[in-house]
Amino acid sequence: MDIKSNFTNQVSKERISLGEKVPLINPLVIYVEVSSLCNLQCKFCPHYIAPERLHKQHMEYDVFKKIIDDCREFDQKLKLLRICGTGDATVNRKLKDMVQYAKKYDVAEKFEMITNGLLLKEPLVKILTSSLSRIIVSIEGLSDEDYEFFTMRKVKFNSIVEKVQTLHANKGDCTVHIKIHNRAVPTEEKKEIFLETFSPYCDEIYIENLVDLWPDTESSMGNDPVFRFENKEPREVKVCSQIFKTMQVNSDGRVMPCSIDWEAKNIIGDITQTSLLNIWNGKKMRDIRIKHLMGRRFEFSPCKDCTFNEYSDVDNLDQHSELILDKMVGSSNEESIVSA
Secondary structure (H helix, E strand, C coil), X not given: CCHHHXXXXXXXXXXXXXXXXXXXXCCCEEEECCECCCCCCCCCCHHHHCHHHCCCCECCHHHHHHHHHHHCCCCCCXXXXXXXXXXXXXXXXXXXXXXXXXXXXXXXXXXXXXECCCCXXXXXXXXXXXXXXXXXXXXCCCCHHHHHXXXXXXXXXXXXXXXXXXXXXXXXXXXXXXXXXXXXXXXXXXXXXXXXXXXXXXXXXXXXXXXXXXXXXXXXXXXXXXXXXXXXXXXXXXXXXXXXXXXEECCCCEEECXXXXXXXXXXXXXXXXXXXXXXXXXXXXXXXXXHHXXXXXXXXXXHHHCCHHHHCCCCCCHHHHHHHXXXXXXXXXXXXXXXX
């Protein structure tokens, strides 16, 4: 089997020229953490590295409903609404109601979810596939022993395969995307096994380079410095593109500029107190953006310790920073509008 021919790039090639468009009237992407609890404890995740520093709860249905209602206020439809976070969405029993509500109001061009797949049983699967445009399943190993090593949990690998088969059998128009990290398939033989096992039951399949994503954590599982989605070296980035195109809503309703702020250090608002549109255009978000544009990214947490842009993001705003700053502040004194 030709492995390369079976890879599907996870990064969309249909992208706007972000540097020419920002500041945007509303975000392109909203990430929603419907649960910060997880049934696995992967060694490269904060659930294993620093569980005592994680806020853990299920998102209430009314909070999720408020997110969707707020998205309906945007002038333009979201490019992507993604259910993801530090936990696994399927452990929230209200997930079925949530995805159906989001589907009803169609606030995004693409609506997807990331899951470890452990709870993908048929009643839930049928609702998910009829509501979502894509389901991404993260495979953590190719045997019971692999799962225990990487996730610290006893998992029957055959049950994972069966759940993926169930997902594919009920997928309808939903795209099934299967991925695994390269630490779980370190040899050509294991790559072949992965592809042979899952290729018949998915639309997209990918081997992702495992990188250290979470600021202020230390993991022994991160790979040598390499870009997450391609075998190339990471690049130096001064201006984060995430804060100009995304927001993350945590399970408790707090909002951050990006999905990597796992400790919620950059809280820019609370969905239970104000609208997403006001948060997007609010002073806290504006201050963070301007600090980045002024070259001050490495002065504050978690941005100074984050490597997401270097290792994972294909957008780069560095060469556009002066133009964007001029658009945002004009001839006014930049220093005077940025919080200390």
